[in-house]
Amino acid sequence: MSSTHQRLTLNAAAYLILATILWGGNAIVGRWFVGHLSPALLNLFRWIIAAAVLMPFAWKILLPQSLLWQHKKRFLTLSLLGVGCYNAFLYIALETSSPINVTLIGASMPIWMLLIGSIFYQNRVNPWQMLGAVVSIIGVTVVLSRGNLDGILMLKFVPGDMLMVAATLLWACYSWMLSKPGKSPEKQWPWTEFLLAQIVLGLIWSLVFAGFEFSLGLSQIDLSPSLSWPLLIFCGLGPALIAYRCWSAGVAIAGPNIAGFFGNLIPLFTALFAAALLGDMPHLFHAAAFGLIVAGIVISSQLKTPSKKGSTNLRPKN
Structure with missing residues (x-):
């Protein structure tokens, strides 16, 4: 079996960190919309906004002669996993769950990435990646317990959390598809x-x-015009448009396995945003958690192995 070529560069890290910052904010905003806008409509409206912004720059890809239509099955699958299911499931989960719970479940992303890569893409999982996953998840636990491990026992799980498990699994599949374009010219x-x-x-x-x-x-x-529409525009421009572009670019450089570890930064940013809204300044445990999560990312990027001969990675043009 072979392993996907992985390179954690400063550019890749910047792309992936920015994506997780925006998605941390997305969990807070998505929870705020509960009672104001139903989940499927929220998902639909935010993608309409993102499409409207991109259309003047990329409309040629939709022309009948575009190569897109020769690979429509692949893009229907990509769009189902990344645009349709993941965000709809996340917003539905937030109807009954909390942003912290949702992002806690998202912390399982590295494990799903490693499993999907090993089972479906013949990607060799090395001990460094497993160790990095453990260290990084410990960092997430520190955030959620606020530095007191007894606090983790106070977390309650609800049916919406299971939907977030499904969303996280689908996102892992989406990320691996990004790194394996096959014969598609994307x-x-x-x-x-x-x-x-x-x-x-x-x-x-x-x-x-x-x-x-x-x-x-x-x-x-x-x-309400005063708050709802600005937040909806944020969902369309930030977590949708900018974050997806950054995640795609980061996965192209670092590979899905390493990129998955950056997802563990989302609970940290979610907790910081929630604390900021409540007027609570960051504490020492936030710094400790950040250090552990970053350590997990660094550890997981060790022991590079060459990519399979003839394999390609998706590298979107700037």
């Missing part, structure tokens, strides 16, 4: 076209989910 496309292709096809899935939500009588819209 690695030669500008990143705007690559992302718009996913979003436009993802809108199909988002519409299906929104229609299903409406048929069950669960749709809800109660938006």
Whole structure:
């Protein structure tokens, strides 16, 4: 078996950290929308905003002669996993769960990345990656327990948490698909076209989910111009457009396994954002957790192995 070529560079780290910062904020904002906008509609609206921003720069990818349509099955799958299911599941989970619980479950991302890569992509898992996963998850536990391990016993899990488990698994599959374009020419496309292709096809899935939500009588819209619309625009530009671009670029450089470890920064940023909104300044345990999570990332990036002959990585153009 072979291992995916992995290089943790400063550029890759910057891309992945920015994505996790935005997704940390997304958990807080998504929870705020509970009672104001139903989950499927929230997911649909944010992708409409992202598509509207990208359209002037990447509309050619949607032309009938575009190579996109020759690989529509791949992009329908990518858009289902990354645009449709993951975010819809996350927002539904936040209906009954808390941002901290949701991001705690997301901390299992490195494990799912390693398992998916090993089972479906013949990626060799080395001891450094397993050790890095353990160290990084300990850092997440420090955040959630606020430096007191007894605090972790106070966390309560609800049915929405299981939906987040499914979302995390699907995101791991999506990330591995990003790094394995196969015969698809997407690695030669500008990143705007690559992302718009996913979003436009993802809108199909988002519409299906929104229609299903409406048929069950669960749709809800109660938006205020002063706060709801600015937060919705943030969801469309930050966690959707910018974060997806950064994650794609980071995965292209570092590989899915290492990128998965950066997901453990999301609970830290979520906790910091929640603390900031409550007027609570960061504490020493936040610094300790950050150190452990970063240590896990560094450890997991050790023991590089060459990539399989002829394999390619997705490298979106800047």
